[in-house]
Amino acid sequence: xxxxxxxxxxxxxxxxxxxxxxxxxxxxxxxxxxxxxxxxxxxxxxxxxxxxxxxxxxxxxxxxxxxxxxxxxxxxxxxxxxxxxxxxxxxxxxxxxxxxxxxxxxxxxxxxxxxxxxxxxxxxxxxxxxxxxxxxxxxxxxxxxxxxxxxxxxxxxxxxxxxxxxxxxxxxxxxxxxxxxxxxxxxxxxxxxxxxxxxxxxxxxxxxxxxxxxxxxxxxxxxxxxxxxxxxxxxxxxxxxxxxxxxxxxxxxxxxxxxxxxxxxxxxxxxxxxxxxxxxxxxxxxxxxxxxxxxxxxxxxxxxxxxxxxxxxxxxxxxxxxxxxxxxxxxxxxxxxxxxxxxxxxxxxxxxxxxxxxxxxxxx
Numbered sequence: 001x002x003x004x005x006x007x008x009x010x011x012x013x014x015x016x017x018x019x020x021x022x023x024x025x026x027x028x029x030x031x032x033x034x035x036x037x038x039x040x041x042x043x044x045x046x047x048x049x050x051x052x053x054x055x056x057x058x059x060x061x062x063x064x065x066x067x068x069x070x071x072x073x074x075x076x077x078x079x080x081x082x083x084x085x086x087x088x089x090x091x092x093x094x095x096x097x098x099x100x101x102x103x104x105x106x107x108x109x110x111x112x113x114x115x116x117x118x119x120x121x122x123x124x125x126x127x128x129x130x131x132x133x134x135x136x137x138x139x140x141x142x143x144x145x146x147x148x149x150x151x152x153x154x155x156x157x158x159x160x161x162x163x164x165x166x167x168x169x170x171x172x173x174x175x176x177x178x179x180x181x182x183x184x185x186x187x188x189x190x191x192x193x194x195x196x197x198x199x200x201x202x203x204x205x206x207x208x209x210x211x212x213x214x215x216x217x218x219x220x221x222x223x224x225x226x227x228x229x230x231x232x233x234x235x236x237x238x239x240x241x242x243x244x245x246x247x248x249x250x251x252x253x254x255x256x257x258x259x260x261x262x263x264x265x266x267x268x269x270x271x272x273x274x275x276x277x278x279x280x281x282x283x284x285x286x287x288x289x290x291x292x293x294x295x296x297x298x299x300x301x302x303x304x305x306x307x308x309x310x311x312x313x314x315x316x317x318x319x320x321x322x323x324x325x326x327x328x329x330x331x332x333x334x335x336x337x338x339x340x341x342x343x344x345x346x347x348x349x350x351x352x353x354x355x356x357x358x359x360x361x362x363x364x
Contacts, residue, residue, distance in 0.1 A: 049196025195329020
C-alpha cells in the first residue's frame with residue numbers, strides 16, 4: 001500500500017498531466033493528498049480523461065510547452081516541488097513518422113530541459129523520468145529486455161526516447177552526483193491500457209471508438225505480441241519508485257522496468273477476443289496491408305526482476321482483470337459520462353483493495 005501521509009501537502013509536479021497516464025497519476029496523487037502541479041501543452045485528445053475528471057480547479061493547471069526552456073525555468077524555480085513525475089511526451093509511433101521534428105524536440109530536448117531546470121531547485125526533490133519500453137534496440141528476442149540492454153530504435157519515437165535515456169544518464173553523471181538534494185530515477189513501462197485512453201492508432205481506443213458506434217474495427221498486426229498492463233499497475237510502479245528513492249539515495253541514477261509477467265504477453269488478436277467477453281456487438285476485420293514505411297515490432301517484452309527485487313513491485317492485476325477494468329471503465333463512461341471522476345477514483349480504490357489483499361496473501 002501507499003502511505004497516504006507521504007504525499008500529503010507535498011508539492012508534486014507532473015508534466016503531461018492532461019495525457020492518459022498523467023491524468024490517472026494526477027487523480028491518484030490528488031487522492032493521496034498531494035498538492036498537484038500540472039504542466040501540459042494542451043489537451044491531447046477528444047474526449048479527454050483529464051477534462052472529464054473536472055479536477056482543473058483543484059490543482060495548479062499550467063499550460064506550458066516543455067520545449068520552452070525560459071518559461072519552464074521560471075515556473076519550476078517558483079514552484080520548488082518536492083516530487084517531479086516527468087511524463088510529457090509525443091507518444092504515438094505513427095505520429096512520429098508524420099512529424100519527426102516535433103517528436104524529437106518534445107521527447108529528447110523536452111527531457112533535457114527538465115534536467116536543466118532541476119539545477120534551480122534548492123530543496124530535496126525526487127524526480128521520476130518516464131521513458132519507454134521502446135527505448136531498447138528491438139531484436140525481437142523472447143527473454144525480455146533488462147535495464148542494461150542496448151538502447152536504440154529505428155522509428156523516430158523509439159529513437160527519441162532512447163536518446164532521452166542517454167541524456168538522463170549523462171546529466172546525472174555530469175551534474176547531479178554532487179548535487180545531493182536532487183534524486184533521479186528512470187522508469188520504463190510497456191504497453192499501458194486503461195479507461196480514458198482515446199489516443200489514435202492504439203488498439204483498445206480504436207476498438208472502443210468503433211464498437212461504441214456498432215462498427216467493425218480494423219485490426220493491424222493481429223499476431224504482434226505486446227507487454228500489456230493496466231495503467232494503475234504502471235503508475236503504481238512510478239509511485240513506489242518515488243517512495244523508495246526518497247528513502248534510499250543509493251537508487252539515484254537507477255533505471256527500472258515496469259512490465260507484466262511473461263504470461264501476460266499476448267498477441268493483439270487474443271486481446272480483442274478477450275474483450276469480446278465483456279462488450280456486446282463486437283466485430284472486426286484483419287488488415288491485409290502492410291505499411292512499408294511504418295514498421296512495428298512483433299515481440300516486445302520487459303524483464304522487471306529488478307523492480308521486484310529492489311522495490312518489491314510486481315503487477316497486481318491478472319490479464320483478465322486488466323481487460324475487465326478497462327471495459328468496465330468504458331461501459332460505465334458511456335452509460336454515465338458525467339461521473340468520470342467517481343468512476344476513476346472507484347477504480348483506484350478497487351485496485352488498492354486488490355493490492356492490499358494480495359500483499360496479505362504473500363505474507364502468509
